[in-house]
Amino acid sequence: MTQDDFMRLVDSRYRSCCQVMTRKGMEYSRNEDKLHNFKRAAKMLGVTPEMALVGMMAKHLVSILDMVDDLQYRDSRPAPEVLAEKMNDTHNYFYLLEALLSEKSKSRGA
Numbered sequence: 001m002t003q004d005d006f007m008r009l010v011d012s013r014y015r016s017c018c019q020v021m022t023r024k025g026m027e028y029s030r031n032e033d034k035l036h037n038f039k040r041a042a043k044m045l046g047v048t049p050e051m052a053l054v055g056m057m058a059k060h061l062v063s064i065l066d067m068v069d070d071l072q073y074r075d076s077r078p079a080p081e082v083l084a085e086k087m088n089d090t091h092n093y094f095y096l097l098e099a100l101l102s103e104k105s106k107s108r109g110a
Helices: 005-027 038-046 049-073 081-109
Strands: none
Touching: 038 049, 038 081, 049 081
């Protein structure tokens, strides 16, 4: 893959992630808090919002690992739309984790 091809892939993934984040943001946010879902789940589970997020992200990572296993052991490739969905979700969870960590740092005066 050339540098140009790679940068096109990165740009395309970023744009797709932004579209998903915008669409799903309205579903999962409350009271203008983009991170509401993780805070509410954390209270339910008795963990931090960051741990709640990591738990939710785990299912996407497992799915990606299964795709890698399928490719390696079965020569089976995921459907492009399935791969794109899992990649978008995983990227977005990392953005959301960064937001939680940033918010926590700011609240502690760091």
